[in-house]
Amino acid sequence: MLKKTLALTALATVAIAGTAEARDQIRAVGSSTVYPFSTVVAENFAKTSGGKAPVIESTGTGGGFKLFCAGVGPEHPDLSNASRRIKKSELETCEKNGVKDVVEVKVGYDGIVVANSKAAKVMSVTREQVFRALAKEVPVNGQWVANPYKKWSDIDASLPAQEIEVLGPPPTSGTRDAFVELVMDAACEKLPEAKAMKDAGKEKELKGKCQSVREDGAYIEAGENDNLIVQKLDANKNSFGIFGYSFLEENADKIQGSKVDGKDPTFENISAGSYAVSRPLYVYVKKAHVGTIPGIDGFMKEFSSEKAWGEDGYLTNKGLIPMPKEERAKFAKAVAEMTVLSAGDL
Amino acid sequence: MSTAEKQMDTNTASASDIRKRKIADVVNAGLKRRYAAERRFRFYGIAAIALSLIMLVVLFVTILGNGLTAFVQTRVTMDVVVSAERIDPQGTRKREDLITGDYQGAVRDAVLALFPDVTSRKDRKDLMELFSTGAGYELQKQVMANPDLIGKTIRIEVPVASEFDMLAKGYISRTVPEAERKISDKQIAWYDALKSKGMISTGFNTTLFSAGDSRQPELAGLWGAVVGSFYTLVVTLALSFPIGVAAAIYLEEFAPKNKWTDIIEVNINNLAAVPSIVFGLLGLAVFLQFFGLPRSAPVVGGLVLMLMNLPIIIIASRAALKSVPPSIREAALGLGASKLQMIFHHVLPLAMPGMLTGTIIGMAHALGETAPLLMIGMVAFVVDIPHTPLDPSTVLPVQIYLWADSPERAFVERTSAAIIVLLGFLILMNAAAVLLRKKFERRW
Known part of the structure; x- marks a missing residue:
């Protein structure tokens, strides 16, 4: 008897579930860097509008676009968070699957910091020095060789005579992508040896050299959990860590950010664009869903309001670096008018 | 029996004697080793158990040490005037109007009334950071449930912002320089003022067991x-x-x-x-x-x-x-x-x-x-x-x-x-x- 009831309930659950209905709440996917900001907006939006709170998944930027571009309809997400701009190929996939109208909204900036324990000295590095410390192969006397540097002082006498030990994100992370692009790639391409390779037409090979991080133990992949990196830095004053600005802000009593190219990773420097290692954060909206899924326009309005992304907004309390005023106005307008992104803009 | 045979007999007897003695010797000599092996094995076993127990204890001690404080929450009790112009300026008392009321503003009025000497815009903003945004939502919940509260003064007990909860629990040290913590000396002074007025209390963290997820730690629940x-x-x-x-x-x-x-x-x-x-x-x-x-x-x-x-x-x-x-x-x-x-x-x-x-x-x-x-x-x-x-x-x-x-x-x-x-x-x-x-x- 009991078993019969159980089996029946089981069948009933499956049957009910089979009839997937239209959604009454927003679904967002994408970057884990934008996740902490989107979630705050979602919460505030739900509490002030009285509706259901949007469900936000942290899938990584690339994974987010894959889900976002899979099609139009309630089974596909409405928004995609991204810690880089959408790629042309991704937009093409979108169009192929019927997602023809994507609205691009830049929401702010995020800084990536190189930090160490407060117990140690503040370090001042250039991007080239970071590249030399972490690349798999570096040019020495015109020849590309496996990274010979063991200590920071081997790279430059001004740096401390301690072992190179850097904790950073794994290749699956958007922070890692951005770090490689903004630090490693940027510094590497300026090297004379790189220019020589470029002139020799070996661009692809050069990209590989510029973007490969050493695997001999000096760079330690610490997983996606940035809190863990902070704890490890606190315990070992000789090691450095790479993570998002908000973790530096939250743990300013334990760790300090290194100067990169002479600039401190402060709120002001990142906002002004003078700190080199910062990246824009985006939210992409599926315009076809606006109107069918309730609340998307309201949610985006909340996101683009001054009380959220403005200079004193609640997102800055969570570590988002706001855009300059004109840029905020531009993207607030994009939200209001739902300006569609075309492949030509990329 | 010939002498030769006799000789042989004693020989074999002594040979078997020798063999017996030898076996006993071998056994005796090995006995020690075998006991030692057993003792060693017991020791390995005990060591293995001890090691796993130590790991378990370390796990429990760190988790309990880190986590037990989360079951207690620092709260602030304050009187808020539920003014009609903040909450329901049109006076309709309708649900859809009530939901858009400026509850945070009402809380702000109450807070500023407590600290009349805080006047600059920046200071007022910093002062508001002591209080969780949950205060407005708590007020909203109460008023929505009972619109008759409008126009009255009600007492609400809400969590303080998580940074001050951390301060109260000692996770944020007062001795570190001001630049290195998220909260300023001024804010700490305000917090202490609230405390001396007896408005700060601690109690069991019910939010943890009644709320859904939130990005405000003090409002987050399981x-x-x-x-x-x-x-x-x-x-x-x-x-x-x-x-x-x-x-x-x-x-x-x-x-x-x-x-x-x-x-x-x-x-x-x-x-x-x-x-x-x-x-x-x-x-x-x-x-x-x-x-x-x-x-x-x-x-x-x-x-x-x-x-x-x-x-x-x-x-x-x-x-x-x-x-x-x-x-x-x-x-x-x-x-x-x-x-x-x-x-x-x-x-x-x-x-x-x-x-x-x-x-x-x-x-x-x-x-x-x-x-x-x-x-x-x-x-x-x-x-x-x-x-x-x-x-x-x-x-x-x-x-x-x-x-x-x-x-x-x-x-x-x-x-x-x-x-x-x-x-x-x-x-x-x-x-x-x-x-x-x-x-x-x-x-x-």
Whole structure:
């Protein structure tokens, strides 16, 4: 008897579930860097509008676009968070699957910091020095060789005579992508040896050299959990860590950010664009869903309001670096008018 | 007997004597070594147990040390004037007007009235940072439930902002330089002023057990995840127990022993060892993409965990059926019961405790699973408490994962608190399994 009831309930659950209905709440996917900001907006939006709170998944930027571009309809997400701009190929996939109208909204900036324990000295590095410390192969006397540097002082006498030990994100992370692009790639391409390779037409090979991080133990992949990196830095004053600005802000009593190219990773420097290692954060909206899924326009309005992304907004309390005023106005307008992104803009 | 023979006889006698003595010597000499080997082995065993116990103690001590403080929350009690012009300027008292009222503004008025000497805009903003944004929502909740409160002064007790909770608990030190903490000396002075007025109190953190997820640590709770876990496990249990037991009974009692059943058996044993993420991928392909079930829903989570649990339950149930002695079966058959009657009336009741134990352990395993849920979208920020198994939700271990990755300092202790809650549920389930076994197990 009991078993019969159980089996029946089981069948009933499956049957009910089979009839997937239209959604009454927003679904967002994408970057884990934008996740902490989107979630705050979602919460505030739900509490002030009285509706259901949007469900936000942290899938990584690339994974987010894959889900976002899979099609139009309630089974596909409405928004995609991204810690880089959408790629042309991704937009093409979108169009192929019927997602023809994507609205691009830049929401702010995020800084990536190189930090160490407060117990140690503040370090001042250039991007080239970071590249030399972490690349798999570096040019020495015109020849590309496996990274010979063991200590920071081997790279430059001004740096401390301690072992190179850097904790950073794994290749699956958007922070890692951005770090490689903004630090490693940027510094590497300026090297004379790189220019020589470029002139020799070996661009692809050069990209590989510029973007490969050493695997001999000096760079330690610490997983996606940035809190863990902070704890490890606190315990070992000789090691450095790479993570998002908000973790530096939250743990300013334990760790300090290194100067990169002479600039401190402060709120002001990142906002002004003078700190080199910062990246824009985006939210992409599926315009076809606006109107069918309730609340998307309201949610985006909340996101683009001054009380959220403005200079004193609640997102800055969570570590988002706001855009300059004109840029905020531009993207607030994009939200209001739902300006569609075309492949030509990329 | 010739002398030669005699000679030989004594020779052999002495030879066997010597041999005996030699064996005794060998044994005696080896005895020490063998005892030593035994002592060594005992020592290894004790060392192994001690090591695992130490690990367990370290785990519990760190988790409890980090997490216990999260069960206490610092609150501030204040009187708020629910002014009509803030809350309901039109005076309609309608729900849709009430929801848009400026509750945060009402709280702000109350706070500024407490500190009349704080006048500059920046200082006022800093002052408001002492109070959780939850204060406005608490006020909203009370007024919405009872619109008659408008125009009256009500006393609300709300959590302080998480940074000040951290200050009260000593996680943020007052001695570090001002630039290195999130809160300023001024704010600390204001907090101390509130404290000296007796407005600060501490109490059990009910929010942790009644709220859904939030990005404000002081407003974040586990209840959404607990409900999500509950729905997920209900679906898992409702499907995997009957299917698993039916499969076990058929395979053990009815199935002919041939090549096919052998293949099935090998496959079931293999399935039990498949990494759980694989079941997540399967769930994504089958339940979401083919059947079109909703993403992030506990019903899908339950289905995926059912797949993961089935082999465990089948193996445990078969072992339980096997342990029922043949005499029971033969007696039943001998008295004229049919095979079905024999199984359902006699074998199954005796095997049930073993089956239930296996099921509970399987469910405990499912409760702690995150990897397969990642693929079906249950690793998500969900504020609303799910009301049906179709609503988006997370589960407890996912909540732990999400909190562990949050930058706010206050989530560190909440992460540990969530682990304590999850461990509590696991211990309960395992204790239930042990009790069931103790109560119903029969030894033959």
